[in-house]
Amino acid sequence: MxxxxxxxxxxxxxxxxxxxxxxxxxxxxxxxxxxxxxxxxxxxxxxxxxxxxxxxxxxxxxxxxxxxxxxxxxRMNRILSWDAATGIVDCEAGVTIENLWRHCLEDGWWPPVVTGTMYPTLGGLLAMNVHGKNNYCQGTFGEHILDIDVAYSDGKFETLKASDSRFFEVISSAGLLGVITRAKLQMHHVASGNLKVLAEAAHNWDEEFALFEHYENDADYMVSWVECFGRGAKAGRGQFHAAWYPDRVDLQSRKPESQDLPPLLMGFFPKSMMWKVLKWFCNRPGMRFVNWAKWMASSTIGNHKIHEQPLVAFSFLLDYVPDWRRAYEPGGFIQYQSFVPKEHAKRVFAEQVRLQQEYRLESYLGVLKRHRRDKFLLTHAVDGYSLALDFKVTKRNRARLWELAHKINDLVLKAGGRFYFAKDSTLRPEDAATYLGEALTQFKxxxxxxxxxxxxxxxxxxxxxxxx
Ligand SMILES: Cc1cc2nc3c(=O)[nH]c(=O)nc-3n(C[C@H](O)[C@H](O)[C@H](O)COP(=O)(O)OP(=O)(O)OC[C@H]3O[C@@H](n4cnc5c(N)ncnc54)[C@H](O)[C@@H]3O)c2cc1C
CATH class of the missing domain: 3.30.43.10 (Uridine Diphospho-n-acetylenolpyruvylglucosamine Reductase, domain 2)
Known part of the structure; x- marks a missing residue:
């Protein structure tokens, strides 16, 4: 060889x-x-x-x-075949979500599950078996795959279908079993390139969870921003969004040029400069102010609003600001996402935020989502909710931040919760062994x-x- x-x-x-x-x-x-x-x-x-x-x-x-x-x-990024009648697309594993929607949306097809950014590759999406804002109704990315090709380290190569048990082992295995080189995906049919989006302010944890419960049998997507500086009666406040695919055919909105994110903010400010402005606010007082301002806007002018929004703008909000992660330089940041069964989620997430405040290490961005279980071997999902939290890392706060994360891990584990390799920086071997349980033995x-x-x-x- x-x-x-x-x-x-x-x-x-x-x-x-x-x-x-x-x-x-x-x-x-x-x-x-x-x-x-x-x-x-x-x-x-x-x-x-x-x-x-x-x-x-x-x-x-x-x-x-x-x-x-x-x-x-x-660089293995060729779309090998596309059938606009059935919505089946066959791709090399380096093809990204962006490549997919740019290729297929005009024909009336959208990826069935997308992440908060459009840049991940099919290989990465499957290795982590990612979820979207529709996880509670559409499951994970792997649930929409017809077959994959896998190259193993010993030179073997095989095609796996959903009827093979190995399919459920390789997808979700964080790139530790073999290289996914190709995947065939069933896209989701859409009449329009827009979504009908509802925004509702949630004043506390009770209202957050009540909104998810109210819309879970009806909405195509649900997500909520959670403000982590709110205390007491204000704890858990944020802005909930539900979205629906319209039935009305709208060819113009499916064209890529109708989806492209604008290069200017408010018509004059270059978005490429935005991270430099964000950097000024990327500290505890600055982010307390940004979160407060966002809450004020969401609970007044932005409340009870229904509007149509392009699929790209709704799905990939974080791609709006190019290079936004640079605001966290030089120490960078971690994202911590835990998944908790629905009967314990409100209590555990409220305690997570209370602990952050006790440590004076509030997350600058909190995002709440609804999930369902799946049968992939190293699954992260539960029938419940996840809270994703972004934390700035500095030389000074690093040890305390890890200590906080370990305290939060204990809460999650006690509640039968799970973690997600795509978002992890702080898990210890004993945490992973506890939540993975029997699946870890099988994986090895x-x-x-x-x-x-x-x-x-x-x-x-x-x-x-x-x-x-
Ligand atoms: C702004 C932002 C928003 C996000 N939103 C979400 C979200 O909403 N939901 C969600 O689930 N995730 C989300 N993520 C996480 C992201 O979708 C996953 O981490 C995804 O795996 C990234 O894909 P990638 O191509 O960048 O892979 P990488 O990050 O480069 O790799 C991910 C894993 O895949 C393995 N891998 C890569 N290629 C292959 C291959 N060909 N075969 C086998 N294994 C491979 C790697 O070893 C690694 O373990 C988000 C990330 C960001 C930055």
Whole structure:
């Protein structure tokens, strides 16, 4: 088997999206399955390990591997076939959500599950088995996949369908079992390129959860922003959104130019400069003010509003501000997302926010979503809710922030909750072992079969000790 050149020219400094940790690694960008196998051969010969990487949009260390050979699959980005009559699209794993909607929306098809950003690749979406704002009704990304191709570290290659148990093991395995090189996806039919969106202010935790319960059998999407500085009767306040696909056919709104996010804010301010403005506010008093201002706007002029919004604008709100993560420089940030069964969610999330306030480490952005269970091996979802929290990392707060996260982990675990590799930076091996339970034993057994030399790993996998 051929191998590739292991030279220092390949060395690159990479990080997860949060940029709170960096790793130096030998980065390869293959375009064929043969090149992937050659990288494994090089790892074998040089005694190194391999880490898989897509668009690098996982927040923590799931896509980095210090001193490893990193297989970045973003150049395997061809759409192989598209059937506008059935909505079935066959793609290489480096194709992104953006590539998908740009290719298919004009024909009346939209990805069935999308994340809060359009830049992740199919490989990354499947390795994490991502969810969207419609997880409670449409499940995860993997539930809409017809088949995938997987290249294993030992040179084997196979096609997996939903009738194969291995399909449910590889999808959700955080890139630790094999390289997904191709996927066939059933897109979702849409008449319009817009959504009908309702905005409602929630004054406290009770109102937040009541809104989700009210709309869960009706809305196509639900999500709520939670303001983490609110105390006492104001704790849990935020802005809830529900959205529906309109039935009316609207060809103009399906055109890419009707979806493109505008380059200027309020018609004059270049969005590319926005992160510099945000940086001024990226501290505790600044973010307390930003959250308060957002709450004032959401609870007055923005309240009880129904309007039509392009699918892209509703789905990828965070892509509106290019480079927004740079506001967190130099220390970066982490995202912490926990998933709690519905009977405990309100109590656990209220306590999470109370603890943040006690530590004076409030999250600058809180997002609440509704979820359902799925049958993938390393699933993160529960029949309940998740709260995603962004925390700024500095040299001074780092140790206390990790201490806070560990306290929150204990709350989540006691309530039978789960965590998400795509958003993790703080889990300890014992936390992972507790929530994964029997699935971890099964995962290790499958790993021994498909990656017998243990070539595939990541900084996350080593940190939480899910690989031997
Ligand atoms: C702004 C923002 C919003 C987000 N919103 C959401 C959301 O709403 N819901 C949600 O679920 N997630 C969300 N995410 C997380 C993101 O969708 C996931 O982390 C996703 O996995 C990123 O894909 P990627 O291509 O960037 O993969 P990377 O982050 O590069 O890699 C992710 C994992 O996939 C593995 N991997 C990569 N390629 C392959 C391959 N070809 N075969 C096998 N394994 C592979 C890697 O080893 C790694 O473990 C968000 C992230 C950001 C930055």
């Amino acid at each position: 051929s191998s590739v050149d292991l030279s220092v020219d390949r060395l690159d400094r990479i990080s997860g999206f949060g940029q709170a940790e960096y790793a130096d690694a030998f980065v390869y960008r293959p375009t064929t399955v043969e090149e992937i196998h050659a990288v494994f051969e090089t790892a074998r010969k040089s005694g190194r390990k391999v880490t898989l990487r897509g668009a690098g949009r996982s927040y923590g260390d799931a896509n980095t591997g210090a001193e490893n050979l990193v297989l970045d699959i973003t 057994e499958v790993k021994r079969q498909v990656d017998p030399e243990g070539l595939l790993t990541s900084d996350l996998a080593e940190r939480i000790e899910i690989v031997d």
